[in-house]
Amino acid sequence: MSRIGKRPVAIPSGVTAEMKDGALVVKGPKGTLSLGLSNLVEYKIGDDGISVEPANDSKEARSHWGMQRTLVSNLVEGVTEGFTKVLQITGVGYRAAAQGKNLKLQLGYSHDVDVAVPEGIEIKTPDQTTIEISGIDKQQVGQIAAEIR
Known part of the structure; x- marks a missing residue:
């Protein structure tokens, strides 16, 4: 039961x-x-x-x-209400920046990592080491957070 x-x-x-x-x-x-x-x-x-x-x-x-x-x-x-996940980036020189519908990550590689954000998901970067992922579909928000992680 x-x-x-x-x-x-x-x-x-x-x-x-x-x-x-x-x-x-x-x-x-x-x-x-x-x-x-x-x-x-x-x-x-x-x-x-x-x-x-x-x-x-x-x-x-x-x-x-x-x-x-x-x-x-x-x-x-x-x-x-919608759903929100907050990710913290830890590392010297590691940065994140939201650029339109993409997320640009600098993670110590020789190149930047670009993550495409699907429709219905909004990404904000209040500072260089914090990523806020929000949307109305809980599964989609969690999936994007897992892919970025």
């Missing part, structure tokens, strides 16, 4: 959720995100929020239950 899956995901004001074309689409002040629906769980949009229930009593359905509820929660949090 999933303790996480039991709780419905609250939908704040200014956020709408609907199911269409096999996906859960959540729209909010920061943008729109969608999640492909799993056949192992059932999604219900009600007055108390979005609830997720296992479709049957199989072990596989129960194992997807909590994960799908967390993914739905990440959608709602992403379109309302």
